[in-house]
Amino acid sequence: MSLENKVAIVTGGNSGIGKAIVCALARQGASVVIDYVVHPEATEALEQEILQHGEKATGVEADVSKVADLQKLVDTAVEKYGRLDIMVNNAGVETRTSILDTTEDQYEKVMEIDMKSAFFGTQLAAKQMIKQGGGGRVINITSVHEDWPMPGNTPYCVAKGGMRMLTRTAGVELGPHGVQVVGVGPGAVETPINTSTMDDPALLKKLDDAIPLGRMAKPEEIANVVAFLAGDGATYLTATTIFADGGIMQSSVGL
Numbered sequence: 001m002s003l004e005n006k007v008a009i010v011t012g013g014n015s016g017i018g019k020a021i022v023c024a025l026a027r028q029g030a031s032v033v034i035d036y037v038v039h040p041e042a043t044e045a046l047e048q049e050i051l052q053h054g055e056k057a058t059g060v061e062a063d064v065s066k067v068a069d070l071q072k073l074v075d076t077a078v079e080k081y082g083r084l085d086i087m088v089n090n091a092g093v094e095t096r097t098s099i100l101d102t103t104e105d106q107y108e109k110v111m112e113i114d115m116k117s118a119f120f121g122t123q124l125a126a127k128q129m130i131k132q133g134g135g136g137r138v139i140n141i142t143s144v145h146e147d148w149p150m151p152g153n154t155p156y157c158v159a160k161g162g163m164r165m166l167t168r169t170a171g172v173e174l175g176p177h178g179v180q181v182v183g184v185g186p187g188a189v190e191t192p193i194n195t196s197t198m199d200d201p202a203l204l205k206k207l208d209d210a211i212p213l214g215r216m217a218k219p220e221e222i223a224n225v226v227a228f229l230a231g232d233g234a235t236y237l238t239a240t241t242i243f244a245d246g247g248i249m250q251s252s253v254g255l
């Protein structure tokens, strides 16, 4: 197992892509701090599932839009497992609102949960990694929309675009400390964030038709990329994004 003796934090870890990442990292031997804000019962079930497989995980209720709560996650990793090697900034929300109809509250919510959490999550994780020595990995779960407009989802695109530059700039700054910062940009994934699309057959068909691989991703297909980036095979990656999108960003309807 390539992540034996490694310690990870996954924000937004009890559902969707985050949950799959928790499982993938634990399966590789990492001890995982599972951050969540709602559904403690889902976190507990996930924790139990992992413990039953002989792997280690702890759920922590923390609102990642607050720096003090992010610090609580880092402190838990250190107190419980002795260190922090892998920080996965995964928590995210979207409003599906355009530039014309987004309210101040909606804007702030998306920026705080998606962008501010990744910024300070990176900062606090990097401080711990530098303190303990030996480097580390910060993995930011962004989106194809870090670089590709999604009309009608403007705050999300702005936040993900910010995460793109966070990944690049922090990657450059932290390189000399051996802390690698990499983004993972999923396309459309079968998670709660996409319920409105999955529940609408016509919209789902339109989406599937736009994806060269012809379907949405399973959360596990994104988690596998994260596990690779956290492991021994990814020693020379930093300040960049790996897109796992079934080709959607390159697709053309050919009209």
Ligand code: BGC
Pocket: 094, 142, 143, 144, 145, 150, 186, 187, 188, 189, 193, 194, 197
């Ligand atoms: C967004 C989805 C969107 C998908 C593909 C994701 O990042 O959360 O709303 O369907 O990208 O465009």
